[in-house]
Amino acid sequence: MAEIPKSDTEIFNNLFDNIPIGVYITTPGGEIIKANRALIMMMGYDSFEELAKLNLEDGEPLKHGYSRKNFRELLEKDGEVIGLENAWVKKNGERIFIRENARIIRDGQGNTFYQGTIEDVTERKNLEKSLIEKENRFRTSIENMLDCFAILEPIRNESGAITDFVFEYANQAACRFSNKTPDELVGGSLFENYPALKAAKLFYFYCRVLETSEPFIKDSFLLGNDSEGLNPQYFDIRIVKLASGIAVTWRNVTEKIKAESTLRISESRYRALASNFPNGAVVLFDHDFRYLLAEGQEIENAGFQRDKVEGRSIKETFSQRVCSILMPHYSAALMGESRMFELEGKNGTCYLVYTIPIKGEMNEVVAGMAMFQNVTHMKNIERELKEINSSKDKFFSIISHDLKNPFSSLLGFSEFLASDFEQLSAEEVKTFAHNIHKSAKSVFDLLENLLQWSRLQTGGMEYSPVRFNIRELADDIFNIYEISAVKKKISLNMDIEGIVEVYADKNMIETVLRNLVSNAIKFTRPGGEVTISACSTDSKAMVCVKDTGVGISAEKQKKLFSIGEKLTTPGTDRERGTGLGLIISKEFIEKNHGTLEVQSEPEEGSEFRFTLPGFRREIKLKF
Incomplete structure (x- = not known):
């Protein structure tokens, strides 16, 4: 069993040396009178004698982020310094962040000394810096995303019922959608900015997500009709609950829905064209690279599974290798550019593929078409x-x-x-x-x-x-x-x-x-x-x-x-x-x-x- 100290001095010295944070006593002139082992190790020195050779008054040994003069003024004014954070440099040049508490003490003869504690907060500071950087990256991503994004907090009446929502945050896309600046939109209520939403069913889903914590995910959500006082528009909407409010993302897909409707109206015409396309196959695809139609004599030899193509994306239909060939040409078609290229099919077949844009009434690209023509026989003759x-x-x-x-x-x-x-x-x-x-x-x-x-x-x-x-x-x-x-x-x-x-x-x-x-x-x-x-x-x-x-x-x-x-x-x-x-x-x-x-x-x-x-x-x- 360890021996119990017999005097107050021994007890103090034992606590002083073994406390896990740095402790020091200095003169007002910067001379180090006493320092415990935790402080000596924290600063990278081998002994107290080596540390005591430093003088804090010139500001160089520990390189405070504040001047020694300001430190003394704070102590003389208030008698203590609490939670002062700065950067110090260790013996080996390594930079650490510290949190310092200090107060004035006097001995029996009335001599003044500074007594303080030092805590190494480098890990916390680095973590805070990392969190700030991640938050900034996240905020930048949200701010520049193409979809609209907003954070809403509920407004409740005396009985606790939700009567409205207030905009806590809105990204650039949401502001453009609302035709308002961030200062005009943030802080305003939902109904102030969109009065017609009072009669819309969407408000009900906002409240339900907040009350049940169940996300609301809906594609092609119809918002508005004549009775609601809104022009009918379609949106892809996502609503999730936050700590006290909700986060909402939305994208206006009205034009896409209209384009798909136009394609459906013309589907019989395209199917007739595809089924009569000589020695080949014809497919239509939308802006999400999802196949809307697939017909033709060569549909299976070209790599498609008959009756399992329509409604599936290109990635669900073809291997990664074939996708890497088709995607650039499909993308070009959706951008209004026609192309022609060769593609190897099953069993050594060769196809000449034409990709062209399909345009709507306003000359906008509503979809893309790819025509696969089997040219294997022609290639053999050429060879x-x-x-x-x-x-x-x-x-x-x-x-x-x-x-x-x-x-x-x-x-x-x-x-x-x-x-x-x-x-x-x-x-x-x-x-x-x-x-x-x-x-x-x-x-x-x-x-x-x-x-x-x-x-x-x-x-x-x-x-x-x-x-x-x-x-x-x-x-x-x-x-x-x-x-x-x-x-x-x-x-x-x-x-x-x-x-x-x-x-x-x-x-x-x-x-x-x-x-x-x-x-x-x-x-x-x-x-x-x-x-x-x-x-x-x-x-x-x-x-x-x-x-x-x-x-x-x-x-x-x-x-x-x-x-x-x-x-x-x-x-x-x-x-x-x-x-x-x-x-x-x-x-x-x-x-x-x-x-x-x-x-x-x-x-x-x-x-x-x-x-x-x-x-x-x-x-x-x-x-």
């Missing part, structure tokens, strides 16, 4: 036309690319024959004539293949896979390019053991091999090699064209098969090309249910590998 045009462009490019080498051979043989005819023997002339014939036939065959490819692109050609031996086709290709290889001193090697049979369109595969061998020769230096190899399994065959040429960088490999990244790199003998041969080859291989890929390193040659189906039962497919 097919683009593909056909692309195929046509590739076709003409292929001609210049694939005819170059055969024509070079043809021109070379004929030029040599023409210039050296007299020096040639009959046997040599026959050989040259035979080679010219072979080159001419090769050109003819190539043109035939290109025409077949063109028909394949346009859907007018049969894809006709047949059983054939890759070795035989490779021999034919080497025969075509033998002269070009001899000219560059390049060896043509065949590495195909046994019979490797495939089931593919032979004309297409011939074009592929021709392109790959031609490229291999073009990019191989004199003394190099070009090798065709092949192997097969039960289900597929792999064919490789490998060279010892300049190779291809990784960056260029990414662009080899892209029509948008056409490469035209010169060969080792400055041979030129269009860069379309590999693109065409890849397309042909894929048409034959195979794959084409490349493996290459700069200066280490290249290897092009493609797969084809192995031999199986012949089936003719038409593309």
